Amino acid sequence: MxxxxxxxxxxxxxxxxxxxxxxxxxxxxxxxxxxxxxxxxxxxxxxxxxxxxxxxxxLPRKNHFARADRNGEPQIIAANIDCNIIVVAVQPEPTRDLINRYLVASHHCGITPLLVFNKTDLDPDFFSRTQAKYQKLGYRTFALSAKQPETVQPLLDTLHDKTSIFVGQSGVGKSSLSRIILQDDTLKTGALSQKTGKGAHVTSVTRLYRLPESNGFLIDSPGVWEYGLWRMSAQEIAAGFIDFHPFLGQCKFNDCSHLHEPDCAIRTAVKTGLIEPDRYQSYTRIVESMKHHER
Ligand SMILES: Nc1nc2c(ncn2[C@@H]2O[C@H](COP(=O)(O)OP(=O)(O)OP(=O)(O)O)[C@@H](O)[C@H]2O)c(=O)[nH]1
Ligand SMILES: [Mg+2]
Ligand SMILES: [Zn+2]
Incomplete structure (x- = not known):
């Protein structure tokens, strides 16, 4: 066909x-x-x-990217995507667990995640440790600034022949980066609120663009304040933690939630330093947050 x-x-x-x-x-x-x-x-x-x-x-979708709707069901945002470009910024600072939730979602949707640390012009060291941590886990990361367009080139070089979507909080600079990549000044961007330091939800519609001079597509999406995962089991969430992978299937119980069960391979790996405690704590908070969807 x-x-x-x-x-x-x-x-x-x-x-x-x-x-x-x-x-x-x-x-x-x-x-x-x-x-x-x-x-x-x-x-x-x-x-x-x-x-x-x-x-x-x-036509049948290869995959889709989603987020939770009010009832904890997946709400599809865009389809047929190769790369999820997760943008976080020095301002507004990412909320706790935001990156990990996006990574879990990317895993479940079958989309390769890329991490972009934007606004390095405001503080070049702000994300150094976070970036090193995710690099060590095996993710591709980019520290850059939309105010210094030359720093965007390495990201641009990865977009050829693919469909990529910018996701992240409102105000982190998704549209500012899209303007540079698409060489299109008509994309609207907007200042953060002086009062709250949050983004002003400038982009209102998820929109696909063709990349200039390349076979590829870029989707700019409206920012969220908090990215919510749809209803998932503890096992599904664990599968989105790449550092848990070597230990999955080794717990005493097949349906181990890795929270309190005896002989849990994940908790043992945390104790022996093979999994970073902050990643495990983030996992437990994300599992806990699913209670929010219970009615
Ligand atoms: N200092 C600095 N400011 C930036 C950078 N990137 C974006 N900004 C500013 O941050 C504000 C928000 O940028 P946008 O591109 O509109 O953010 P967005 O992620 O598209 O926001 P939504 O459309 O609401 O989701 C604007 O005032 C931009 O000029 C950067 O690298 N450095
Ligand atoms: Mg925008
Ligand atoms: Zn376990």
Whole structure:
């Protein structure tokens, strides 16, 4: 099957913006009630005599990225993604466990995570230890500043031929980095609130762009304040902790939650220094936070 040349750039209440990958033209297609496309979907279109266009079918998704909705169910944000670029910044400072939650989600969605530490111009040392920690775990990391565009080049070099999405808190600089990568000054960015130091939720729609001079796509998404994981079991969360992997399957109980059971290989690994205590504590907090979804 030849892949559909139509890809969803963004969705709105009653229609979606579509890019024709052959011609680079954009068009607007109506939505049927039964089709719920998301940014990044490949679709087939019905074109009518009166020149209107409708999405006929969403092609099967390779994967999707999601977050929890109010009921703890996954809410799909975008589809067919290779790379999750998790952006954190010196200001607003990431909340506790934010990076680990994004890493668990990336693992479950089958998307390669990249960590970007932005706004190094404000404090070059702020993330040194955190960056070293995640590098040691095996993740690709980038320390950079959107105020110094040359520092963005190494990140840009990894985006060719892929679909990547910027995720992270509001105000960390996702759109500022997108502007540099896309060479597009029309993307809106906005200052942090002076009162709270938080981002002002400037980007309101998840949107796909074609990379200039390269075969690839970049998705800029609206920032969140707290990224919530949908309902997951302790075992599913543990699987998203890469440093737990060598020990999984070695606990006394198959369904060990690694919280309190006897003969737990994960807790032993923490005691013997093979797993960092702060990663284990983060794991326990994330498992605990799932109670929030219980009704
Ligand atoms: N000092 C400094 N400021 C930056 C940097 N990157 C972004 N900013 C500023 O941070 C503010 C927020 O940037 P945005 O790019 O709008 O942030 P965002 O992540 O897209 O925010 P949302 O769209 O709300 O999710 C703006 O005032 C930017 O100019 C950086 O590397 N250094
Ligand atoms: Mg933005
Ligand atoms: Zn265990």
């Amino acid at each position: 030849t892949p559909s040349p139509y890809r969803v750039m963004s969705t709105h209440k009653k229609d979606a913006h579509i890019i024709d990958l052959n011609s680079n033209q954009t068009l607007t297609a109506h939505l049927r009630r039964s089709t719920r496309p998301v940014c990044g979907d490949y679709v087939e279109l019905d074109q009518f005599q009166n020149n209107s266009t409708r999405i006929a079918r969403i």
